[in-house]
Amino acid sequence: MRSCGSYSERTPASFWWMWRSRVVDILCNVVMGPMIDRTNTRWGKTKPWIVTSALFMTVTNAFIWYVPDVGTGGKLAWYIILYVVMVLAWSGFAIAYRAFVMFLSDDIAERDSAIQYRAIFTIGGTVVGMIMYGQILASFRRSEHDSCDNITYSANNSTNGSVDGVSLEMTVSQRAPSENRTGYMVSSAAVCGLLLLSLTAVVFGTTERKDISATSGGKRGQNMFKTAKIVLTFRPNVYFLLAFFFVQVPLSIGHGAIALYVQYSLDLEDQIENVILALMVASAAAVPVIGLVVSKVGRKTAYICFELAAVPVFIGFQFVPKGSLVVFPITIGIGVTTLAQMYIPWLMMTDIIEDCYLQTGERLDTPFVAIFLSINSLAITVGLIMGTIGLEIGGYKLGSCVQPDTVGSALRILSSICTSVLTFIGVVFAWRYPITEDRRKEITEAINKRKLSRNSQPDEIQRNGSLSNMNGKGLLTEETSRPEGLQEEDKLLSSELDLSVLLDCRESVV
Numbered sequence: 001m002r003s004c005g006s007y008s009e010r011t012p013a014s015f016w017w018m019w020r021s022r023v024v025d026i027l028c029n030v031v032m033g034p035m036i037d038r039t040n041t042r043w044g045k046t047k048p049w050i051v052t053s054a055l056f057m058t059v060t061n062a063f064i065w066y067v068p069d070v071g072t073g074g075k076l077a078w079y080i081i082l083y084v085v086m087v088l089a090w091s092g093f094a095i096a097y098r099a100f101v102m103f104l105s106d107d108i109a110e111r112d113s114a115i116q117y118r119a120i121f122t123i124g125g126t127v128v129g130m131i132m133y134g135q136i137l138a139s140f141r142r143s144e145h146d147s148c149d150n151i152t153y154s155a156n157n158s159t160n161g162s163v164d165g166v167s168l169e170m171t172v173s174q175r176a177p178s179e180n181r182t183g184y185m186v187s188s189a190a191v192c193g194l195l196l197l198s199l200t201a202v203v204f205g206t207t208e209r210k211d212i213s214a215t216s217g218g219k220r221g222q223n224m225f226k227t228a229k230i231v232l233t234f235r236p237n238v239y240f241l242l243a244f245f246f247v248q249v250p251l252s253i254g255h256g257a258i259a260l261y262v263q264y265s266l267d268l269e270d271q272i273e274n275v276i277l278a279l280m281v282a283s284a285a286a287v288p289v290i291g292l293v294v295s296k297v298g299r300k301t302a303y304i305c306f307e308l309a310a311v312p313v314f315i316g317f318q319f320v321p322k323g324s325l326v327v328f329p330i331t332i333g334i335g336v337t338t339l340a341q342m343y344i345p346w347l348m349m350t351d352i353i354e355d356c357y358l359q360t361g362e363r364l365d366t367p368f369v370a371i372f373l374s375i376n377s378l379a380i381t382v383g384l385i386m387g388t389i390g391l392e393i394g395g396y397k398l399g400s401c402v403q404p405d406t407v408g409s410a411l412r413i414l415s416s417i418c419t420s421v422l423t424f425i426g427v428v429f430a431w432r433y434p435i436t437e438d439r440r441k442e443i444t445e446a447i448n449k450r451k452l453s454r455n456s457q458p459d460e461i462q463r464n465g466s467l468s469n470m471n472g473k474g475l476l477t478e479e480t481s482r483p484e485g486l487q488e489e490d491k492l493l494s495s496e497l498d499l500s501v502l503l504d505c506r507e508s509v510v
Helices: 012-037 047-063 071-103 108-140 155-160 165-175 178-205 224-233 235-265 269-285 287-297 299-319 327-360 365-393 405-431 437-480 484-492 500-509
Strands: none
Touching: 012 071, 012 224, 012 365, 047 071, 047 178, 071 108, 071 327, 071 365, 108 178, 108 269, 108 287, 108 327, 224 235, 224 327, 224 365, 235 269, 235 299, 235 327, 235 365, 235 405, 269 287, 269 327, 287 299, 287 327, 299 327, 299 405, 299 437, 327 365, 327 437, 365 405
C-alpha cells in the first residue's frame, strides 16, 4: 500500500479535466487558424495577434487567481468565461508566434537559427517560471499541509470526480489560507510581468517581413475546408503528422504520470520536485547538442535517431528498483527526447511549407502551423486519456491517502511498455517521411532561384522604363536639332504622306 502525499491531486479526475481542456484547445486552433491566415494589416499578419493575445493572456492570468464573492454558480460562470478567453488567447498567440518565424526572413538558415533560439528560451522560460513560482509560494506558505488529510470523498465522488458545495468550500478554506492566496496573487503578478517583458522584446526587437507575410495564405475566395484539405493531404505532411502524433502521445503520458510514478512506483515522494527539475534542465542543456547532431546528419535522420534512443529509455522505467535514484538518468534521457520533439519537428515543418509552396504555388504557413498545433493538442489529449484509463485499471482510489500496490504496477506498464510501443510506431512513420536531406537541398535551391528571379524583376522593369524614357525624350530632342532640310525630307517620307499624289504622277507620266 502507498501513502498519499502532496501530489495526490494528480488523480483520474484531474486527468479528465485536463484532456477536456485539450479538446477545447483543438477547437480553438481550428477557429483561430483561418482568422490569422486572412489577417493583413499595416503591422503585418501575425504581430497584431501576438500583441492582442498576449495582453488577453496577461489579464486572464491575473484574474483567474481572484475569487469573486458571487456564490457557487457565479464562481462557476466566472471561471468558465475566464478559461474560454484564456484558451482562445493562447491559441491565437501560439499559432501567430509559431508562424512568425516564417515571416522573419526568407533565408532558411536564419529561420533555423530563430527556431533554435526559440527552443532555448522556451525551455529556459519554463524552468525560470517553475523556480520563480515555487519560491514565491514557498515564501508565503506558513505551514506544511497534506492535501489528502482533510478531504473525504464518497464512492460517487470517486466515480464522477465531483464534490458538493460544502465540501468544496471546506477544501478551499483548508488548502488555501490567506497567506497562500496572497502568494498565488503575487506569483501571478510576477508571471504577468515576465509575459509583458517578453512581449516587449518581440514587438520592438523583431521585424515582420510584410513582403513575405502578405503573400502567405490560400487563394482569394478559397474556404477553410479547401485549405485544410490541401494541408492534410500533402504527402510529406501526412507522414510527418503521423510520426509526430505517435511520438507525442508517449511523451504526454510520461509528463503526466512522472510525479505519480515516482511517488507510487518508486516510493520517492520527496524527490518528485527534483526529478521534474532534472527533466527540464536536461531539456535546456540538450539544445546545442541536438542542433549539432541535426547539422551533421540532417533533420530526418536526427529525429529518427533521437526517438529510437528513447525506446530503451522508456523501457527502463519498468526495471527501476523501488527507492533507487536510477530514475534520474532515465529522466534526463526523457528530457533530451522531449527537447528533440520540441525542436526538430519545427525545422521539418519549414521544409514541408516550402515544398508545398513549390508544388502548389501557395504559401500556407499559418494553416500548416494551426493544424500542427491541433495534432499536438490531440496527441496530448490521447495521452491524458490513456493515463486516466491506466490509473482506473490499476485501482486508483480518488482522495484516498492509501493506494494499492497495483497502482504502482499500472504506472510502470503505462510509462514503459505503452510509451515504447507508440514511440516505435512513430519512428516507422518518420522513416517513411519523404523529405530527405537531398530533397531538402533541392527545395532550398529552388527557393533561392525563385528569390533571385523575383529580385531581378524590378531591375528589368527599371531598365525597360529607362529605355522608354529615352525613346520618348532623347529621340525627340535629337529630331528637333536636325537641319531644316532633313526635316522636310522626313515629312515627305513619313507615314502621313498621301499616296494618292504618287498615283496622279504615275498617270500623268503615262
